[in-house]
Amino acid sequence: MTDKLLYEQNGHVVTLTLNMPEARNPLTDHDLCDAIVEAMHRINADQSVRAAIVTGAGKAFSSGGNLKHMKEKSGIFAGDAVSVKDGYRKGIQRVARAIWECEVPLIAAVNGPAYGAGCDTTCLCDIRIASTRAAFAENFVNVGLISGDGGAWLLPRQVGLSRAAEMTFTADPVDAATALEWGLVSKVVEPEQLLDEARSLAARIARNPPRQLRMAKRLLREGLNTRLSSVLELAAAYQGASHQTEDHAEAVDALLEKRTADFTGR
Numbered sequence: 001m002t003d004k005l006l007y008e009q010n011g012h013v014v015t016l017t018l019n020m021p022e023a024r025n026p027l028t029d030h031d032l033c034d035a036i037v038e039a040m041h042r043i044n045a046d047q048s049v050r051a052a053i054v055t056g057a058g059k060a061f062s063s064g065g066n067l068k069h070m071k072e073k074s075g076i077f078a079g080d081a082v083s084v085k086d087g088y089r090k091g092i093q094r095v096a097r098a099i100w101e102c103e104v105p106l107i108a109a110v111n112g113p114a115y116g117a118g119c120d121t122t123c124l125c126d127i128r129i130a131s132t133r134a135a136f137a138e139n140f141v142n143v144g145l146i147s148g149d150g151g152a153w154l155l156p157r158q159v160g161l162s163r164a165a166e167m168t169f170t171a172d173p174v175d176a177a178t179a180l181e182w183g184l185v186s187k188v189v190e191p192e193q194l195l196d197e198a199r200s201l202a203a204r205i206a207r208n209p210p211r212q213l214r215m216a217k218r219l220l221r222e223g224l225n226t227r228l229s230s231v232l233e234l235a236a237a238y239q240g241a242s243h244q245t246e247d248h249a250e251a252v253d254a255l256l257e258k259r260t261a262d263f264t265g266r
Contacts, residue, residue, distance in 0.1 A: 005035035006057075007042070012050040012206040013199065014043055021058025026066040027117040027149075028076050033091050040098040047265050050206035050213055052102065053198045054125060055109040056118075061134065064116025065092075070143070092117055092149045099124040100150075100221075103214045105205050109198035110134040111191065113173070120147060123154035126217065127201065128185040130176040131194045136184060138164070142171035157224065159184050209247035209263040 006017040016039055018025035020032060027033070043049050056062055069075040076087030099106070099121065108114075108125035115137045122128050122136065138155055140147050147168070156164040159182045167174060176188045189197045205213065215238045223231050242248050246266040254261035 004029065004032045005039060007039055009049070010199075011203075012048060012210070013202040014039075014049050014052040015195075015199075016052060016054045018054070018056045018062055021056075021060070023066065024058070024060040024063035024113075025056045025118070026064065026069075027062050027092055027095060027121060028065045028069060030075060030091065033095050036095050037098040040102050044101075044103045047210055049104055050208070050210045051105045051107065051202040053107045053109050053195075053202055054099075054121070055195065055198070056111050058112070059133075060112040060118070061108075061110045061114040062118030062121060063113065064118045064120075064139075065143075065145075067143070088148045096120070096124060096149045103217065104210075105202075105213060105217055107198050107202055109194050110136075110176075110185070111194055113137070115139050115173070116143075116147075117149050117151075120149050120151040120154055123151070123158050123184075126220075128179075129194065129198050129201065130179055130185040130188045131191045132176050132188055133191055134176045134179070134185075134188075135173040136167075136179050137171060137173035138167040139171035139173070141169065207261075207263075209245070209251065209261075210265045211245065212242055212247065215242065 004020050006019050008015045018032065020026060020029060043052055066075065070077050076091040077084060078087065105127070106125040108122040108128045110122055110128055110130045112131065112133050113135045114122050116139055119136045119138055138147065138151055155167065159167070163182055174182070174184070176185065179185045180188050187197065219231060219235055219238065222234060247263045250261050250263060
């Protein structure tokens with residue numbers, strides 16, 4: 001794992017830190033892209049992980065694309081139109097798919113500006129908590145581009161079409177208070193409280209049975225695009241499996257006995 005992404009596990013919670021603060025954590029860096037994809041695969045394969053947090057080192061969550069590389073036509077921006085298309089598909093779009101397919105609940109702890117692909121990355125997470133220093137901008141048109149990582153699909157699902165259109169067409173940043181008002185984030189806290197708040201939320205999530213958490217997240221994902229009848233059918237299958245687990249029996253016993261449950265993932 002490159003030191004451009006820090007992977008830390010404490011109990012059942014993983015914290016991922018985008019660690020290129022000098023460049024404002026650009027999500028178009030090849031090494032960082034590879035590390036994020038690897039981290040998501042690692043989380044999915046590790047049943048001890050029940051929740052994860054994504055945050056940024058330094059003053060920014062992520063500035064999105066690297067403007068220097070854009071000017072130089074280097075990295076994923078190198079070559080002709082076909083080459084750039086392939087660069088996006090193998091780079092930031094691969095990251096977007098990997099984050100979206102993360103099986104555990106994912107919290108974005110947005111410590112500072114989240115611009116462009118940085119904004120879209122927060123939308124790929126299930127829950128967003130913002131520092132008062134956070135700001136969100138779908139600012140692609142401001143640099144003569146469009147969202148190449150799914151923002152046109154993600155942002156309207158978070159703030160509604162009208163506000164997503166406003167953010168997209170003006171490229172103006174939205175401060176943390178406005179993001180809270182619009183439902184883009186769940187909570188705004190002071191900078192020094194951000195990680196503690198995210199970890200507290202992650203702990204509240206992680207106290208629940210791990211396999212059921214993953215199934216619950218999958219149902220929410222399917223519910224975004226699938227008919228109710230299809231979600232009900234999937235839910236019935238998941239319920240059939242859940243009823244056979246030791247964790248289900250433990251949960252019922254713990255509630256009846258008025259004690260804290262001890263889940264094992266079985």
